[in-house]
Amino acid sequence: MEEVSDLEVLCLGEAMVLVTPRQGRPLATAGEATLSVAGAESNVAQYLADLGHRVAWASRVGSDPLGDRVLSAVARPGVDVRHVERDPSAPTAVYFKDPSRADGTRVHYYRSGSAASLLTPAYLDTLPVAAARLVHLSGITAALSPGCARTATALFDRAREAGVLRSFDVNHRPALWRGEDAAAPLLALARDADVVFVGLDEAAEVWGTTTAEEVRDLVGPSVSVVVKNADIGAVLFEPGSEPGVFVPAEPVDVVEPVGAGDAFAAGYLSAWLRNEPPAERLRLGHRVAAFALGSVEDHADATSLRRPAAGPDGTVR
Numbered sequence: 556m557e558e559v560s561d562l563e564v565l566c567l568g569e570a571m572v573l574v575t576p577r578q579g580r581p582l583a584t585a586g587e588a589t590l591s592v593a594g595a596e597s598n599v600a601q602y603l604a605d606l607g608h609r610v611a612w613a614s615r616v617g618s619d620p621l622g623d624r625v626l627s628a629v630a631r632p633g634v635d636v637r638h639v640e641r642d643p644s645a646p647t648a649v650y651f652k653d654p655s656r657a658d659g660t661r662v663h664y665y666r667s668g669s670a671a672s673l674l675t676p677a678y679l680d681t682l683p684v685a686a687a688r689l690v691h692l693s694g695i696t697a698a699l700s701p702g703c704a705r706t707a708t709a710l711f712d713r714a715r716e717a718g719v720l721r722s723f724d725v726n727h728r729p730a731l732w733r734g735e736d737a738a739a740p741l742l743a744l745a746r747d748a749d750v751v752f753v754g755l756d757e758a759a760e761v762w763g764t765t766t767a768e769e770v771r772d773l774v775g776p777s778v779s780v781v782v783k784n785a786d787i788g789a790v791l792f793e794p795g796s797e798p799g800v801f802v803p804a805e806p807v808d809v810v811e812p813v814g815a816g817d818a819f820a821a822g823y824l825s826a827w828l829r830n831e832p833p834a835e836r837l838r839l840g841h842r843v844a845a846f847a848l849g850s851v852e853d854h855a856d857a858t859s860l861r862r863p864a865a866g867p868d869g870t871v872r
Contacts, residue, residue: 562635563828564603564610565687567710568596568696569671570629571648571664572621582653582663592628593650595693595726595817602821602843604632607861608828611635613682615670621647622670638682642670664730672699676709684710685717688828691820693724694741698731704740711747723748724820727757737761742773750779750827752820758782767792767799781823781837783816789840791833802837807845818847 573593576585600612616622618641630636648666697707711721745751758770767782771792783789788803822843826836
């Protein structure tokens with residue numbers, strides 16, 4: 556297996572082709588639509604590349620034109636996609652946005668049996684896990700299939716054994732889980748991470764917690780826990796530090812909220828990799844999220860926020 560020189564972050568998870576009706580029309584009546592690419596971990600990878608980091612995205616896509624489109628889009632900001640597998644017998648996943656609804660934008664996934672859903676832990680043998688400073692995945696990956704769930708757990712096991720930091724975004728998607736099936740596996744991955752991102756609302760839905768402090772107590776004292784509360788702000792609880800650090804969200808005209816959580820995670824991780832203080836990590840998370848909130852795309856170019864490159868120890872070169 557080839558090691559990637561100076562790799563900072565390895566993100567693992569499915570990316571899909573996104574179909575969005577033009578002019579905010581409902582999906583049922585729209586006459587035209589645009590195609591783009593979206594996926595939680597690939598979004599994080601692209602924003603980290605925007606911010607100047609050396610990042611690789613790992614996954615599987617079909618040997619089809621949609622797979623070509625995914626690889627091209629994810630690689631465009633500078634993400635390394637050399638380790639993505641192509642599957643000639645399984646398709647690249649697709650999902651549709653349905654805007655202009657009274658209850659907000661809904662999404663409809665067509666990812667059952669996709670190439671990425673067929674991931675197994677054996678795929679990790681092809682990845683430069685030990686070469687990275689950080690690995691990142693989300694709860695979406697664990698929800699796709701039993702093989703994906705095993706792969707997510709195995710990735711964190713390998714990273715821990717190699718002394719590589721682990722980042723986990725809960726990213727609970729009720730449509731991908733049955734009943735209360737999500738609670739235990741998502742909590743297990745959260746407790747196995749070094750840093751966890753979770754929305755206060757999704758924590759309440761999946762774990763029954765009502766406050767940021769309850770989330771921190773549930774995940775445990777050895778993990779850095781970032782609890783986001785929509786347009787109010789985010790609080791960070793670090794091991795051995797009380798109380799948490801809170802930074803309010805920046806005012807922004809919201810065009811589309813989908814993808815903002817991934818952008819926030821990338822901003823936070825960028826500052827974390829540069830050993831910046833807690834408040835600055837949260838602040839950069841909010842600033843990158845503002846780019847996503849102001850765009851209909853899951854990834855909006857955030858290169859204007861790029862900072863000087865950091866060395867292996869996080870110091871700025």
